[in-house]
Amino acid sequence: MAIIKPNNNTISAITALPAAIPTGKILQVKYTSIATEQTVVNAFDVDVTGLSVTITPTSSSSKFLITSSVQARNNDNTGYGIQIVKTVGGSSSTIFAENSVNTENRFNTFLNSSDSGIQLRSRKSIQYLDSPATSSEIVYKIQVDVDNTVILQTENSAAYISVIEVSS
Secondary structure (H helix, E strand, O other), X not given: OOOOOHHHOOHHHOOOXXXXXXXXXXXXXXXXXXXXXXXXXXXXEEEEEEEEEEEOOOOOOOEEEEEEEEEEXXXXXXXXXEEEEEEXXXXXXXXXXXXXXXXXXXXXXXXXXXXXXXXXXXXXXXXXXXXXXXXXXXXXXXXXXXXXXXXXXXXXXXXXXXXXXXOO
């Protein structure tokens, strides 16, 4: 097998990326984990209890990588979808929704069966890169939309949200 030598250097001789490659730096990380069951019945825009992070940007030009994972149990004819909501200065907005606002398509995971004893346990993981352009405190939280009855964090399995501030 041939050894690749970038610019005629061995791999161990490379100490930095070329100046033309822009790099961001991680400025801070916030993380919250929960493991408490929560039952949600026929509701939109319901906060997943305890699944939020508050962060104050180091710079108004920072970007934020939000990652979250939620576990749920569906029974027959039930569905759910998750979204990220951002609040700055008392004003909230949905910045990511895996679902359409059209109620027919709002439930990304849906179990439709004629067997009333059937169950589906699923884990949803999402990532979103936000560019809030503010130096004010930000709250990121996870919400769900539920058709019928869904139990989140079944048998106390964990859910989390992490927010990573990256310099631009």
